[in-house]
Amino acid sequence: xxxxxxxxxxxxxxxxxxxxxxxxxxxxxxxxxxxxxxxxxxxxxxxxxxxxxxxxxxxxxxxxxxxxxxxxxxxxxxxxxxxxxxxxxxxxxxxxxxxxxxxxxxxxxxxxxxxxxxxxxxxxxxxxxxxxxxxxxxxxxxxxxxxxxxxxxxxxxxxxxxxxxxxxxxxxxxxxxxxxxxxxxxxxxxxxxxxxxxxxxxxxxxxxxxxxxxxxxxxxxxxxxxxxxxxxxxxxxxxxxxxxxxxxxxxxxxxxxxxxxxxxxxxxxxxxxxxxxxxxxxxxxxxxxxxxxxxxxxxxxxxxxxxxxxxxxxxxxxxxxxxxxxxxxxxxxxxxxxxxxxxxxxxxxxxxxxxxxxxxxxxxxxxxxxxxxx
Numbered sequence: 001x002x003x004x005x006x007x008x009x010x011x012x013x014x015x016x017x018x019x020x021x022x023x024x025x026x027x028x029x030x031x032x033x034x035x036x037x038x039x040x041x042x043x044x045x046x047x048x049x050x051x052x053x054x055x056x057x058x059x060x061x062x063x064x065x066x067x068x069x070x071x072x073x074x075x076x077x078x079x080x081x082x083x084x085x086x087x088x089x090x091x092x093x094x095x096x097x098x099x100x101x102x103x104x105x106x107x108x109x110x111x112x113x114x115x116x117x118x119x120x121x122x123x124x125x126x127x128x129x130x131x132x133x134x135x136x137x138x139x140x141x142x143x144x145x146x147x148x149x150x151x152x153x154x155x156x157x158x159x160x161x162x163x164x165x166x167x168x169x170x171x172x173x174x175x176x177x178x179x180x181x182x183x184x185x186x187x188x189x190x191x192x193x194x195x196x197x198x199x200x201x202x203x204x205x206x207x208x209x210x211x212x213x214x215x216x217x218x219x220x221x222x223x224x225x226x227x228x229x230x231x232x233x234x235x236x237x238x239x240x241x242x243x244x245x246x247x248x249x250x251x252x253x254x255x256x257x258x259x260x261x262x263x264x265x266x267x268x269x270x271x272x273x274x275x276x277x278x279x280x281x282x283x284x285x286x287x288x289x290x291x292x293x294x295x296x297x298x299x300x301x302x303x304x305x306x307x308x309x310x311x312x313x314x315x316x317x318x319x320x321x322x323x324x325x326x327x328x329x330x331x332x333x334x335x336x337x338x339x340x341x342x343x344x345x346x347x348x349x350x351x352x353x354x355x356x357x358x359x360x361x362x363x364x365x366x367x368x369x370x371x372x373x374x
Contacts, residue, residue, distance in 0.1 A: 004036040005089040007368050008111075010102060012095050014039055014047035014060070016241075016266040017207060018291055019094050019119045022173045024049055029176075029361035032057055035368050038088070040081070042066065042095065048266065061085070066098045068131060078102045082109035090368055092117055093143070096157050097131075100139045107144075113371050116143035118157035118168075119288040120211070140167060145373070149173050149289035150310035156286075169373050172312065172353075173291040174360040179271045180298035182345040187275040194262060194276065199235040200339065203277030203301070205270060205292045206284075208242030213306070215251060216283045219328035222255040224335065236261045239273055274299035279335055282306065283324050289313050298350045300343045304334060315353045316346050 014020050027037050038059040041047070053060060063081060066074045082105050090113035091106040093099035103114040116139055140146060140162040147169050148154035154168040162168055191197050202221055206212040221236045238248075238261065245263065252258040267273060274280075280296035282305040293313045296303050300318070307321040314321075320338070322331055350356065367373050 004032060004034055005368060006036050006038055006087060008038045008040055008085075008088045008091045008106075010040045010091065010093045010095050010099070011042070012065075013041055013043045013045070014049040014053065016048040016268070018173070018288075020047075020049060022175075022291055023094070024052070025174065025176055025357045026361050026364055027053075027056060027058070029358050030365060035365045048268075066101075074098070075101055075105070079105050079109075082106050082111065086110045089113060090115060090371075092147075094119055096139060097135050100135060100137075100142045103143050113145070113368075114143045115145045115147055116140075116157070117171075118146070118148040118153040119173075120153060120156065120286065144371075145169060147171050150287075150312045152286075152310045153288035170312070171360070172355050173289045173294060174355050174357040175291055175294050175298065175350075176271075176358075177298045177347045177350045177356050180274055180295050180345075181347050182300040182343055183272075183275050186272050190272055190276040194235075194237075196235040196237075196262075196276065199233045201235045201237060201276060201278045202335070203237045203239075203274065203280050203296075204282065205239040205273070205295070206282075206290075207240045208244035208248055210244070211285050211287065212240075213283045213285050213324060214238070214244065214248045216324055216328060217281055218248065218251055218255055218257065218261070220281060220283070220331045220335075221261070222257050223329045223332040225257055225260060227332070227336075234260055237264060237273060237277060238262065239264045239267060239270060241266050271295070271299070274301060277301055279304065279339055281331070281335070282309070283331070284309055285324070293319065294350060294355050298345065298347050298355075300345050302338060302341060304331060315355070316349055318346065 009023055036057055040061045042063055042065045044062055063077045086109040088111050091111050092115040093103055094117045096116055099116045107114050136157055140158040146158050146167055154163040158168060204217055208214060225234050252261045280301045280303045282293060284306050287309045289310055289312055293303055293305060297316045297318050303319045305321055306324045
């Protein structure tokens with residue numbers, strides 16, 4: 001029996017983040033007799049998905065984290081890695097800040113297919129963001145294929161010219177849609193477990209990072225909580241982790257809403273938590289294509305998100321966009337005006353729009369085997 005072809009995914013880490021979760025969703029749905037995934041990551045710390053990857057037959061390789069001062073040692077580490085490991089049919093670089101370094105080295109080592117995958121439509125503020133933009137400046141010419149989760153992400157990472165000339169391939173961030181189908185029983189169980197029965201629940205899923213704009217979200221929530229005669233007691237569920245969490249906790253205290261804000265961390269059964277929510281609010285500064293908004297729609301949740309987020313994610317009439325340059329009270333107004341609605345699943349709509357991971361896994365396998373996107 002022939003061995004499966006192997007595809008190497010390059011990431012910063014394999015924690016419970018958006019890109020990592022989407023890759024793992026695909027991985028679980030592969031015919032691993034045909035295609036097997038391996039991972040090259042930039043940390044020596046154990047990640048959330050380490051054990052599952054090994055159980056599925058994947059391998060995990062590690063290289064030092066890139067810092068500007070270690071450019072030459074980083075390049076050598078990557079070159080040495082691909083000299084030793086050139087058995088892959090394809091290398092897919094999700095860490096695009098350094099993809100212009102490692103993808104040409106993979107190609108030089110004899111790996112047939114190199115892919116740069118744009119998953120974010122912005123960069124961090126300050127010097128780090130400036131350096132990231134500089135490192136990506138020639139990336140569109142240094143990979144065989146340019147994947148992007150949205151038009152905005154493609155422009156941000158590969159440049160407007162590459163997108164305009166049709167050099168990018170749009171691949172939506174697919175999910176296991178059925179797992180998010182609305183479940184009234186699970187809703188009641190989880191709300192009872194969290195002690196939020198009878199409350200109107202605002203939800204958010206995302207790491208505590210500048211891009212996610214948790215500060216603005218808390219201001220919206222504080223405005224809701226402060227309204228007299230609103231007729232509801234509110235709760236805010238925040239799922240995710242990250243370096244910015246402590247500042248957000250501090251702000252919740254300063255706003256006097258800390259008793260109503262639930263910091264829940266990461267959960268592998270995130271689909272259950274969508275059931276407990278009543279409204280999904282997502283005021284991001286920038287995104288690629290947020291799988292969380294796809295998940296929320298599949299679960300039948302009303303979604304209010306910033307107008308900086310790509311239009312490709314808007315599949316159902318559940319989604320409305322607003323500007324984050326306006327006052328948070330405007331967002332609170334809209335939530336109050338539209339907060340009562342009939343909850344039902346929108347799984348089939350999300351599947352028809354191309355967001356079902358099973359169908360996408362089949363297309364990805366065909367691509368890895370043939371080198372052509374169909």
